Amino acid sequence: MTQDNQTNFRPLPVILMVLILAAVALGGWWLKTQQAESSATKIPITSSVPPVKTPDKNAHSLTLYIPNENAMLEKHPLKLEDGTSTHFADLSKLAFSTLMQKVPYNFPKGTKLLHVKTGDNGIAILDFNSNFNDASFWHGSSTTLMAVYSIVDTITTLPADDFKAQQVQFLIEGKPIAVLGELDMQDPLKPDMQWVQKN
């Protein structure tokens, strides 16, 4: 039986098969190399005018930045119902009232957003009631940072059709606020994504 097998063994087809397989493999490697080289030498073409980001009129959700148990922010989409106003002031009030519902303990009790205005240089002006300035609440850097940047990061990413906020100025009943806890609030705050939990 062993002898029969040895007699029937034909080396030529096997060698041919090996050669064909080797050629296919080499061809694949060569093609890959060419692609890599062509992409490496490709000159990136960029438009001379940077694209302008416009508000998405068809936006169906906004992003809430909600403090989690580890004192970091997490992104939560909030689906907008059909017919929801996408004016900046309306979206701001909707976003803040939802934050208050979801994590009321992250803001002083009785906090209300009274007015939302817009200013130059993409400044959104949020006017809160005096409860927001309750000194007994603003203890600990994590408490302060989570409350303030959940608002700032949410407001500056709203998909409004009339205004794109780039920074947020806080007022208490129409008056500027100097500090919240230890945080310097004298000038507008820009979004800060370092507080967003990384996965």
Next chain:
Amino acid sequence: MGLLLCALFSVSNNPTYADSASEGNPAASGVYGQTPDLGTVRSVSVGGQEIRALPMRVGNLDILSPITSSLAALGASASQVNPSNLPRGTSRSQQNEFFQLNIPGQRPLVLQIGKAVAYIDGKSKPLLAAPLLMKGQIWLPVFSIAPLLGASARIAPDGTLYINPTIQSVRVFKVKGTLTVTISTSAPIPDGKVLMGTTDNPPKIYFDFQGFSMGFDANGSTSQQTVSDGKDEIDQVRAGLFQSFPDTTRIVLDLNKPMQASVQPMPDKTLFAVLLVSPGTTAATVSNVDDAPTGSGSLNGMTIVVDAGHGGKDTGAPGQHSFEKDHALDISKRLKKYLQSMGAKVLMTRDDDTFISLEGRVSFANSHQANIFVSCHLNSYSNPQSSGTGTYYYTSQSKNLAYEVQRSLDAASGLPNRGVNQARFYVIRNTTMPSILTESCFISNPHEEALVMQPSYRDKLAKGIAQGIANYVKKYR
């Protein structure tokens, strides 16, 4: 041996460098991504120090040279790789192919022998050529590595390859009537390498940084940082390469009225700070025997303001059994003791249960022209499980201090490390010197409150903060 052969092989098989386009203008090369003209290179100068007979060779589109021992002049050093910095998927057997370049205040630059890629914080950046290992020395691709260290690499007409540290930024800010200009560099400034000059008409103050190249557009950088009231005294800040090969970068302050400049000693030698005052004004001084150093050591000559958070009617965060203000004061007093024993003069914003406004704390530190400001706090959050230590800074001049203190505080506390973050807390945003705010633990966490109620634990925390400050001064002074 296998590695060595592999490295040599990669060089001899990549003779792709061929560019004579810059022969007529040899000084023009050196920008990252351009091909250097090796034909003109005869010697190398690193950070103003000429290194004769330094071997060089072409590797792909870069010049390779064994300059790791000269990196100190660029504010960096080479070491074995820390396994936590290795790129994902690195096998144990591959680890010895890696090494890292350490740059204070930044994530280390991880490199692999024979691979033209650098890793920073797990992200890869392509290099023009791979580092090689030859005859027991690491050869670095000079034009690829220099910009990653904040340095510039340029070839002079006489064939000298200059690798220089650079000026990184100029900032102007005014707090409580004190106008401060800080100039940050990519490497420590050697003593005597900055010359100051003035002109009366028009009024100008300028600083020549010898051995430093331009690393940015100073005008743009400064205009973004100048506070509005600083414009009363300073019309504009300019920077330019005053002299080439060897380089001198000149920073010019065009003044609206005559001002006197006094250079402020900085513990971080990558910072040059100048206080501008109206002619005839003198700086405030203090002398209190309780603040004087009690020992001698790495903090000799330093004035440090220790700020115990809260106090008096401001209790700070409440725990179940104690208040933040009391622990902050106790840790601060212990911190003072440790810093004094290392040779520092230590001033405290409060040393009893007194209320002091945030503005008052800032004013105290600025008027005493402290070298370092450290504010001691405990953290708090709605979830009682939140835990750990953290350190905050605001200005770029404070970043290195924050990292050193957090590293040491983390080791001392044994708690989760929440790391270093930039945040606009009032006291660290408005002080003119390197300033940090530490959160030693969460008083809202019952376990951590129980720990911080033990005097021995508070002592550990204070010692950790003091050691971090000492490490910072030692590294950057």
